[in-house]
């Protein structure tokens with residue numbers, strides 16, 4: 001939620017980041033402060049439109065005087081805090097977390113994962129070929145989107161977007177516990193039997209591609225998905241008076257998916273089923289009929 | 291909320307179980323069969339209904355107690371009654387080990403395979419059950435058995451607990467267990483032999499000089515009058531005379547620190563809670579002792595239940611809470627029965643309720659049963675569990691004293707800590723503080739199990755040494771090691787027995803008192819097996835919320851599997867791996883479970899030379 005206009009002025013607190021004095025508005029997170037100072041702290045479960053669950057722990061930093069590392073995405077700045085973002089200890093935890101994730105899930109569609117794995121020298125293979133994996137088959141149970149939980153890092157973002165933070169539909173929740181925890185509908189029924197209203201806001205926030213448009217999923221399977229060849233056009237949804245912003249992702253003159261700008265102060269990237277999935281009529285070309 | 295309920299209907303039994311807890315449904319919106327004219331014009335639900343979400347866990351228990359498992363129809367009906375989205379209800383039901391969402395027989399026997407029971411021969415019991423009854427989980431002769439984490443019966447290891455669902459659920463504790471006795475208890479739990487009295491777990495029972503255990507074996511745990519005849523309710527009377535601030539002052543000056551493992555000063559916690567402007571305040575008693583090897587709270591609750599109730603009342607008075615939740619682990623049927631009786635009697639006699647002892651102070655206690663999740667002993671996971679959410683720890687800050695149960699200021703204390711408040715008020719802070727050492731005052735309860743002659747709960751003044759404790763319990767001839775502090779603690783070598791049992795003393799020795807577990811292992815023990823069991827325990831009990839713990843505990847277990855028969859150079863690679871993963875778990879996990887999951891293994895490698 002970067003662009004909420006008209007916020008009352010906030011007090012500034014003083015802290016140091018890697019020895020440099022900085023000031024940050026009261027209530028902001030260490031991550032906000034780091035980003036404002038131009039520091040690149042990796043994040044996975046943090047989302048710009050959601051309250052982070054701080055579950056992935058790749059953003060950990062060292063706070064002077066604390067026994068454990070702190071998640072930068074959630075820890076609020078405090079007056080006089082001394083924070084180190086790039087210590088041996090923090091880097092070690094990030095490296096291991098990346099190894100743990102990449103050894104148990106498929107991170108091939110997680111943006112920046114490969115870059116961080118390289119940067120932190122993570123070696124997911126070192127747990128051996130027998131290392132337990134999430135091992136899930138993609139759930140293809142409707143025509144609109146696919147849930148491929150083999151790629152899920154359990155960041156809780158989709159649950160929060162579906163539930164109390166945005167959509168208030170509560171079609172999915174975390175079920176089970178420990179390594180067996182999975183995002184699930186009630187009784188693990190197919191999406192079509194669940195409370196899902198196909199707003200697709202969960203896809204919008206999923207950081208790994210575990211949730212994706214059926215179009216994208218099919219094209220990836222067929223090897224025709226080519227992000228470099230896609231154009232993005234932001235326009236206005238024409239279905240109803242709300243007038244949400246839509247970003248159309250177009251490849252070879254076909255809409256392949258629809259997202260929405262997160263900095264829109266009204267919708268924060270959320271859409272309804274019509275705006276998100278109801279684009280077929282736009283490309284109902286003569287040559288596509290019958 | 292887009293509440294959508296499937297077509298599955300509850301059975302009559304399931305409906306009756308839920309209605310017995312919540313009362314009959316008032317309208318079709320709540321799951322009544324017939325739609326009335328009013329129902330068509332008026333929707334019920336909304337905030338008022340959602341505020342009953344905290345009844346989800348009791349509701350799940352109601353279903354599970356009645357049928358033995360939780361069906362789609364039953365869960366949907368419960369969710370409809372409470373306006374809980376079924377996906378969330380399912381997420382909560384699948385979080386707890388004592389619930390099943392797949393059909394299973396009405397009788398389930400939980401056979402403990404944890405540390406003390408493993409040392410006591412649980413593997414053989416399981417093997418025999420496998421032979422006679424069938425593999426774990428299968429329903430031979432109408433009952434299923436399954437391996438279980440610590441049941442808190444370590445002094446009588448190996449232990450088993452049979453639970454039979456039905457209109458009046460039945461439980462039977464079998465300890466020490468043989469396959470034959472377990473099978474008997476499974477077929478007729480109501481006929482199982484009575485448990486020995488709580489005092490049997492206290493080798494020192496009825497001797498002089500005990501403080502916390504002094505009434506165990508002396509009073510009739512069912513009798514309020516007997517409790518009062520043995521000094522009961524004198525502390526609460528003194529508390530009323532001192533006033534809330536006075537009570538906090540005594541507790542602070544007595545130097546009482548929490549006995550749950552973190553050793554936080556109780557007085558400071560209470561005064562921070564009392565001072566919060568936000569209201570109401572809550573008190574939570576953490577009676578979810580699930581640390582493998584711990585059973586002292588069970589013995590206290592079974593042997594002297596009114597003491598806990600009185601202590602909770604004092605704590606409520608001091609912190610300004612009018613409601614106390616007693617979060618009791620689900621595996622303690624006898625403690626549950628005794629506490630229920632004690633609370634009812636205390637209430638009917640004016641020791642709980644709107645006007646406690648005629649002093650104008652309102653306080654009542656509600657028991658919440660856990661359902662098999664070690665993590666719910668974490669102070670913030672308890673809140674989520676009570677609120678009807680998954681028992682996942684919250685990240686701190688904010689701390690419970692500021693935002694705890696239902697987002698309100700909350701003091702959380704475990705049973706042993708609370709019971710300490712009684713002698714403090716009766717003897718006064720200075721007298722109390724004379725026992726123990728400067729920074730560890732009073733006495734401490736230790737749960738001694740494993741290969742000793744007299745396992746049980748021991749009470750010693752802080753500062754006694756491990757050797758002195760072991761002398762009381764009768765140590766084995768060939769001592770291999772002592773696991774101090776439980777699965778989250780550390781090992782101590784036979785040449786380190788002079789370590790003083792204080793918070794500072796154990797810390798200086800590089801270990802911890804934790805919750806007071808003293809698991810004694812003799813030379814016959816297979817250390818790699820014990821370590822594997824510890825790793826398995828953490829992997830099983832991780833809530834799954836954060837990556838270092840969710841995946842780290844799995845990788846730790848895998849490495850220990852590989853290490854089982856390896857030593858020296860062949861082990862070096864995996865030991866290095868364990869260290870790296872362990873460091874990240876300790877540094878980057880959200881809560882204490884992940885942060886301590888590597889402690890015991892590390893100490894076995896570094897101090898005992900495991901895998902050398």
Ligand code: SF4
Nearest residue numbers: 152153155156158206
């Ligand atoms: S499906 Fe995506 S958004 Fe949901 S928990 Fe998994 S990774 Fe996160």
Ligand code: SF4
Nearest residue numbers: 237239243244272275
């Ligand atoms: S996305 Fe849905 S709510 Fe938004 S303008 Fe389109 S139809 Fe209306």
Ligand code: SF4
Nearest residue numbers: 833835836839881884
């Ligand atoms: S450390 Fe483990 S138990 Fe604690 S929050 Fe993380 S996953 Fe859950």
Ligand code: FES
Nearest residue numbers: 045054056057073
């Ligand atoms: S981004 Fe902070 S914990 Fe995941």
